[in-house]
Amino acid sequence: MIIKFREKTIQQDIDFLREYLCNFGFEVHETNGDAYTIFSIVGDTTRFDANSLYAFKFVETVVRIQEPYKKVSRKYKTTDTIVDIGGVKIGGNNVVIIGGPCAVESREQIDLIAGLVKTAGAKILRAGAYKPRTSPYSFQGLEQEGLILLSEIRKKYQFPIVSEILSATDIPLFLNSVDMIQVGARNMQNYALLKELGKIKLPILLKRGLSNTIEEWLMSAEYILSGGNDNVVLCERGIRTFELSTRSTLDISAIPVIKKLSHLPIIVDPSHASGSWEYVESLSKAAIAAGADGLLIEVHPDPEKALSDGQQSLKPERFAELVTHCRSIAEAINRTLK
């Protein structure tokens, strides 16, 4: 942590802050420029709120130069984390495709799609039972009934399931029905929920919030890991920008950045990022080429009749083609896509 004093700060204030910081156990090194003084602070500042120093009127700038996260950091654990989702491993050399509809709509619908996406090459089924919708008047999901249907499908097809949770009170239901719990973009900083998810062992798929920085995203993962659950997979799904030709802007750079900063696996959701089936294949190939550990793709046999997100869903045959094309990309970078 670096602290720059305002010009003409009096010695008494400088001394006061030195003592204040030493009381936190930090080591303080002082540098004097022509016009101002700088403190370089050594010690573990993870638990210290650097911004709080701006409350001192004589402080001009505070710069944190240590990451605010710990357990998610590649410095803490240098080897790649591999997360096991009902027998499917995310984070190793193999690239994993997760597919499925936005929402469970009925037994027939989910049964049909499950069979189709498994045949087409998906290793994990994604389907929502609880849907966070912008409008209270939109379809909100089948809720508990949806989870029951998913657990049936899991057995029938031996297909690991991931589904989104909206409230910590539903955790017991999810533990019985799915292999991985998704935290959606809108709940990335729902800390009450993250704390509870840190207490279980089931893998968590943590989507990035629409306007959250990579650092904030890692801090949300830190909530889960620091609670005791190491099984976190990150999912980039687009950030909010001024550009309107796609629903969100897929931050493709997040892949190499996460690989540098953290040991956690990262997958990409091109369907939500673009909001349009026309762009999904192009973005899927880009994600794998950039180093993503997997993809999350919306598939629906009858997108026109989907109760939600039909505009970004691929038909199963197109999805199967996409898997084939992605396999070529994976092989071109010496990874597999089984």
Add this chain to the structure above:
Amino acid sequence: MIIKFREKTIQQDIDFLREYLCNFGFEVHETNGDAYTIFSIVGDTTRFDANSLYAFKFVETVVRIQEPYKKVSRKYKTTDTIVDIGGVKIGGNNVVIIGGPCAVESREQIDLIAGLVKTAGAKILRAGAYKPRTSPYSFQGLEQEGLILLSEIRKKYQFPIVSEILSATDIPLFLNSVDMIQVGARNMQNYALLKELGKIKLPILLKRGLSNTIEEWLMSAEYILSGGNDNVVLCERGIRTFELSTRSTLDISAIPVIKKLSHLPIIVDPSHASGSWEYVESLSKAAIAAGADGLLIEVHPDPEKALSDGQQSLKPERFAELVTHCRSIAEAINRTLK
């Protein structure tokens, strides 16, 4: 709703979509240009997901021209809503100042601040018991104990209280302790929470999410109103942009925009928006001049020792000055600030 077909769409597809839309009860008007066909749809599209039409491959553009919200709209209710918070009215001609510390830290601290901010001109006390912190290692609030302290202060000073909730399971505790429940920026789209808050009658202070559009913000308010709770006050607290000299960018235009679109009152939080005590007064005056119904200001007698947000907290004497200056602005636009 307007639908533009892709060029060279065949008649059969056009007819199919006409029938599809008529089955939803809409009236369909067709316009034929040189190269493409347009449908103008008449009827209540509030409950219809316009984007879903993009699933039809022959649809090029869908434009919703009706607001997706209903009960929060000024078209639904033309007169300004006034919300009563323990006897203090927000939304009328009087401008209301809410003040207090980021967090309840101890009985002594909250008792001291409550007395000071009341004397300085605040009509409602704001203080957090549950704190949503980016880092799991930061101070998380006194939680239940904080609420108990707040309810004591409420009695002692006859001071209405607003405090932030993080989880629907805490609603009963809040009902016993506070006069208004704050939904923070990070939970603006926590629909599980919003639904539960729609079932009570206590006023809700709904902060805008850091990257949420005004339309999404109004949709979140719609969740609460459509659930049965009409007592919603909106709070603009800055949006996330590329500019880094302030923590967020206060969207001052949100004030006249909300006043045009909705009947709900709107207040402004210049402390969180700017993240710096130096800019709070300037932004406070701007907010009132623009037409805000109130302000939410962080005050701390000893910002340097605050457990959170000290950098953006005003000392009580400076807060008192700010109230005086804001009163002059209020009077210049023919409002009062009592």
Add this chain to the structure above:
Amino acid sequence: MIIKFREKTIQQDIDFLREYLCNFGFEVHETNGDAYTIFSIVGDTTRFDANSLYAFKFVETVVRIQEPYKKVSRKYKTTDTIVDIGGVKIGGNNVVIIGGPCAVESREQIDLIAGLVKTAGAKILRAGAYKPRTSPYSFQGLEQEGLILLSEIRKKYQFPIVSEILSATDIPLFLNSVDMIQVGARNMQNYALLKELGKIKLPILLKRGLSNTIEEWLMSAEYILSGGNDNVVLCERGIRTFELSTRSTLDISAIPVIKKLSHLPIIVDPSHASGSWEYVESLSKAAIAAGADGLLIEVHPDPEKALSDGQQSLKPERFAELVTHCRSIAEAINRTLK
């Protein structure tokens, strides 16, 4: 400037960088943490490209803690700069209103508006002769003919004129016709143009680019001042964000931020920021309350027939009302609006 080395950087590399920096004339102070080394650099880094240090593979983080600008800084000149535009002073205690149409359309039009806006309270006339339009098919301005009309109006009404320049080759024409040259948002980083404007003495109105930081804006002003022209007025006109209910997002915080960082005057253009006549008055009052030194308002007697920007132009009678209301705000903060 602070430099943090990667963990386990070898001593040889640390020594190499120390010598490298000393060769630039800097003083280097070293701090050793448990896992890494920090350099605190003392000296004038204005002309040094801090980012270039990232080319050294052993450098993890470089933080510049000195402003990159010099002559525009409040540290360089502590008193407020006052710019004289044909006898009208911007930057003192008086708040100045600049008004006029988006474009000069004809002698009759500009003559009519000039009279109306002067009567209504504007002290400077703004009108475009060269128009930067997104579409090559839109009206591009009367160009040289427009400047000639403006110079006639200037004489007739004794009215100082500001107009936008698009190319350095037109500077001689502008010198003969106007009292202040506007650099539009799209040209804020047109350095070839800025350099030429630094060589003249005529006042420059430098608009902020749609996605430029305040620091970049000040750097563009630095181009002009470092070239020898101290007569710069800054103009905040909204930045680009994800919010779509207004055309741009007026960054009201830019006013107190600029006042803190720089001695240059700052005015606000609420017409372009909002893109809608309905919001102009609310934003104008906010800008003055926040401390702006003036306003730039679009006025047109017949907005429906304006060749550009009619949607954001006020009719003269509404503009006159706005001036009156803004005067009340100015007086409430102890400024004048004559």
Add this chain to the structure above:
Amino acid sequence: MIIKFREKTIQQDIDFLREYLCNFGFEVHETNGDAYTIFSIVGDTTRFDANSLYAFKFVETVVRIQEPYKKVSRKYKTTDTIVDIGGVKIGGNNVVIIGGPCAVESREQIDLIAGLVKTAGAKILRAGAYKPRTSPYSFQGLEQEGLILLSEIRKKYQFPIVSEILSATDIPLFLNSVDMIQVGARNMQNYALLKELGKIKLPILLKRGLSNTIEEWLMSAEYILSGGNDNVVLCERGIRTFELSTRSTLDISAIPVIKKLSHLPIIVDPSHASGSWEYVESLSKAAIAAGADGLLIEVHPDPEKALSDGQQSLKPERFAELVTHCRSIAEAINRTLK
């Protein structure tokens, strides 16, 4: 174009607008809902400023559903445009790599790099003679001398050259020295410059502005094509967002979006987008997988000593590796990279 009237608009106003629009040669179709009227406008609205209709107080919403561009549109020309740069074709099945230093620094430097990048696989040399720098105190390029050095290198290595222009007055110099003129991000909306570039035939590399939409970018290309120069290559180089771990956010989706909307070729500049040599390879592979027609990569034999942008420059050996890896990706999608 669709126009929605405000509720309760009187018949007289509706009739007035119908006639107004008919006078522009448009066909007007009227649809009446319960509460409001809609006009669907048929005809070529390319030259009509849709926003101007907001000047009519009875207009609530105007929606343009026709693209504002014409010659750059895929509807205007369905086949992919291929641009010839000194014999090298961009836009066909072959993926083209452009490499070189940020700036020409000396004859020795540019001669050395030219040889190295040509050997490593670059087909075009990029190097700047005129540098747009944020700071007036930074290295501004060798200017005319730099162009002369580039024309020498062009002859010596038979290497087509691309270099950035900052001012229309330099066009004659560029015509003599380079094979392609680059318009940088900061000048994407410098319309005075674009108009002049439309009058020549030399290929133009048009970079996307940091905060420009894809539509605005295509409109800037339209300026050049409508002027008579069809030889435009687009270059995505990252957009400005709130994310700070990379300098800009590479908008990878721009590739499939441009391919859908326009016939012009698109290349990607991962060096400027990320601002860090560590991320260049990952983003390069992603760009090709997504369908880009080429890459623009910064290469410097001695990045630590580069006068600009050293932090994002690859060493030649690493660049050679990158070319090899990109070739694998190109082949995986059935393209070549010769």
